[in-house]
Amino acid sequence: MAVTLPYRPARMQLEFFGAAGEVTGSCHILRVGRQQLLLDCGLIQGGGDAEQRNRRDFPFEAGAIDAVVLSHAHIDHCGRLPLLVKRGYRGPVYTSRATRELLPILLEDSARLAERDAERNGRAPLFSVADVAQTLRLVKVLPYDEQRRVVPGVTVCLRDAGHIMGSASVELWLEELGVQRKLVFSGDLGQYDSPILLDPYRMQDADLVVMESTYGDRLHRSREATEQELGEIVAMAVRDGGNLVIPAFAVGRSQDLLYLFGKYYERWQLDRWQIFLDSPMAIEASAVYWRHIERHDQEALRLREEFGAMPGLPNLVLSRTSEESRAINARRTGAIIIAGSGMCNGGRILYHLKHSLGRSECHVVITGFQAPGTLGRALVDRRSTVRIHGESIAVAARIHTLGGLSAHGDQDDLVRWYGSFEKRPPVWLVHGEPHGAQGLAARLGAMGARITIAQAGEIVDFAALPASDPGAPQPVGVSG
Ligand SMILES: [Zn+2]
Known part of the structure; x- marks a missing residue:
C-alpha cells in the first residue's frame, strides 16, 4: 500500500537583518531547506546607539548557522564575525583570497579599538583579539569565477565587484525539493573605471537580486x-x-x-x-x-x-x-x-x-x-x-x-551593473539611506524592474517567486 508523505513546501528564504534602510551592519540570512547561511556579518558603525545595537542578540542562534559567505573585508561587512564566533559559531567563512589577507589587518584593528573603548567605559569589549584569531581560523578561500557547493543545496560563485581589493558579488544557485532558484547578492559595488581594480562583473541572470544603493541618488565627478x-x-x-x-x-x-x-x-x-x-x-x-x-x-x-x-x-x-x-x-x-x-x-x-x-x-x-x-x-x-x-x-x-x-559606484554605475542582467529580475535594495535607495529605485523602476526597498526583519519567500525562465536556472556543475 502506498504511503502518502505529508506535503512540505520547499523552504527558500532570505531575511534582511542588517544594512536594510541604512549603509552599515550588512548581514542577510539565507535559509534553504535545513541549511542557514549568512551573507556578510558586518558591524554597525556610526550613530550614538551603534555600540548598543552591536551588542544585541542575533535573530538566530550563532551555533546553528551552517556557513558564512563574506563579500569583502570592510568592517561594516565582516566586523561582527568575531562576535558570531564568540557566541558559538564554528562553521566556515567563505571569501576571496585577498579578503582573507585583508581580514586580519582590519579585524585586529577593530578588536584593539573595542578593547580600548571597553577599558575606558569599564565594560567587556564586544570581542577581543583572541576572538579575531579564532575567526581567522575559520576562513576558507573561494576562487573567483568558480562554482563551489558550500552546503547541501547551495552553490556559490564569487565575481569581481570592483569596490576594494578582494571584493565580490556573489551568485548563489539554490535547490530544495526539486525547486531551483538563483540569487545574486551585489555586495558593495565599485566605480567602473576605478584605479587598479577590475570592473564589476557583467552578470547574466538571476531570479532575485539583492543590491546595494549607497550612492543610488548621486553622481560622482568623472x-x-x-x-x-x-x-x-x-x-x-x-x-x-x-x-x-x-x-x-x-x-x-x-x-x-x-x-x-x-x-x-x-x-x-x-x-x-x-x-x-x-x-x-x-x-x-x-x-x-x-x-x-x-x-x-x-x-x-x-x-x-x-x-x-x-x-x-x-x-x-x-x-x-x-x-x-x-x-x-x-x-x-x-x-x-x-x-x-x-x-x-x-x-x-x-x-x-x-x-x-x-x-x-x-x-x-x-x-x-x-x-x-x-x-x-x-x-x-x-x-x-x-x-x-x-x-x-x-x-x-x-x-x-x-x-x-569613492570606492562605491554612483547611480550610473549601479544602473549599469543591473543593466547587465539579460532580463529584469526583481530587486531588493539594501545598504542605502532612504534617499539613496529611493533614487536608485526610480531609475531601475523606469527600466521595468520590480523594486522593493528592503526592511530589517522582512522575509522574502522566494521559492514562491516565479523562476526567471522556464527550465532555468541551468544545472550547476560543481568544481572542487
Ligand atoms: Zn565596502
Missing part, C-alpha cells in the same frame, strides 16, 4: 576630472612651498592615491617631493593590493610592467614606527603625507594636521566621506578654528575636498 583636480592641487602645493597632507583610509583610498601619484609621477613632477605613507595598516593593505595582480585592470598591469614594481614611486617612504612618524613632523616643506585615520578622528594624521593646519603654505586634501562630529567634517565645513589634542588651532592651510575617489 575619473578624468578627479585626476586633473588632484594634479592641480599638487601644483598649488608646489607653488606655496609647504606640505601636502592627506588623511586617507588604510584600505582602498591610500592605494588609489599612491597609484595615481605613480601614474602621474612625471607629469606632476613628483620627484620634487618625498611621499610618506605613514600608517602601518595602510602599508600592510598596500602589500595585499600590489600582490594580487590577477585582480588588476589593464592600466595597472601596464604601469606595473613600465615601473617594474607597484606603485612605481622611487621617493615613497613607508613609515612604520612612531619614531619614523614623528620624524616627518620636522619637515616644513616638500612632503606629501598620507596618514590615517581617514576622518581625522584619531591616529597619526592628527600630529601632521597639528603641524600643518596653522600654516597658509600647507594644503590638506580630504578624499572621502566625513561623518558629522569628526575633525575631518570640521575641515570640510571650513571651520576657522579646530581643536586637536585639546589645543585650539586657527586653520590657515588650504583645504580641498576631492570627491571622485
Whole structure:
C-alpha cells in the first residue's frame, strides 16, 4: 500500500537583518531547506546607539548557522564575525583570497579599538583579539569565477565587484525539493573605471537580486576630472612651498592615491617631493593590493610592467614606527603625507594636521566621506578654528575636498551593473539611506524592474517567486 508523505513546501528564504534602510551592519540570512547561511556579518558603525545595537542578540542562534559567505573585508561587512564566533559559531567563512589577507589587518584593528573603548567605559569589549584569531581560523578561500557547493543545496560563485581589493558579488544557485532558484547578492559595488581594480562583473541572470544603493541618488565627478583636480592641487602645493597632507583610509583610498601619484609621477613632477605613507595598516593593505595582480585592470598591469614594481614611486617612504612618524613632523616643506585615520578622528594624521593646519603654505586634501562630529567634517565645513589634542588651532592651510575617489559606484554605475542582467529580475535594495535607495529605485523602476526597498526583519519567500525562465536556472556543475 502506498504511503502518502505529508506535503512540505520547499523552504527558500532570505531575511534582511542588517544594512536594510541604512549603509552599515550588512548581514542577510539565507535559509534553504535545513541549511542557514549568512551573507556578510558586518558591524554597525556610526550613530550614538551603534555600540548598543552591536551588542544585541542575533535573530538566530550563532551555533546553528551552517556557513558564512563574506563579500569583502570592510568592517561594516565582516566586523561582527568575531562576535558570531564568540557566541558559538564554528562553521566556515567563505571569501576571496585577498579578503582573507585583508581580514586580519582590519579585524585586529577593530578588536584593539573595542578593547580600548571597553577599558575606558569599564565594560567587556564586544570581542577581543583572541576572538579575531579564532575567526581567522575559520576562513576558507573561494576562487573567483568558480562554482563551489558550500552546503547541501547551495552553490556559490564569487565575481569581481570592483569596490576594494578582494571584493565580490556573489551568485548563489539554490535547490530544495526539486525547486531551483538563483540569487545574486551585489555586495558593495565599485566605480567602473576605478584605479587598479577590475570592473564589476557583467552578470547574466538571476531570479532575485539583492543590491546595494549607497550612492543610488548621486553622481560622482568623472575619473578624468578627479585626476586633473588632484594634479592641480599638487601644483598649488608646489607653488606655496609647504606640505601636502592627506588623511586617507588604510584600505582602498591610500592605494588609489599612491597609484595615481605613480601614474602621474612625471607629469606632476613628483620627484620634487618625498611621499610618506605613514600608517602601518595602510602599508600592510598596500602589500595585499600590489600582490594580487590577477585582480588588476589593464592600466595597472601596464604601469606595473613600465615601473617594474607597484606603485612605481622611487621617493615613497613607508613609515612604520612612531619614531619614523614623528620624524616627518620636522619637515616644513616638500612632503606629501598620507596618514590615517581617514576622518581625522584619531591616529597619526592628527600630529601632521597639528603641524600643518596653522600654516597658509600647507594644503590638506580630504578624499572621502566625513561623518558629522569628526575633525575631518570640521575641515570640510571650513571651520576657522579646530581643536586637536585639546589645543585650539586657527586653520590657515588650504583645504580641498576631492570627491571622485569613492570606492562605491554612483547611480550610473549601479544602473549599469543591473543593466547587465539579460532580463529584469526583481530587486531588493539594501545598504542605502532612504534617499539613496529611493533614487536608485526610480531609475531601475523606469527600466521595468520590480523594486522593493528592503526592511530589517522582512522575509522574502522566494521559492514562491516565479523562476526567471522556464527550465532555468541551468544545472550547476560543481568544481572542487
Ligand atoms: Zn565596502
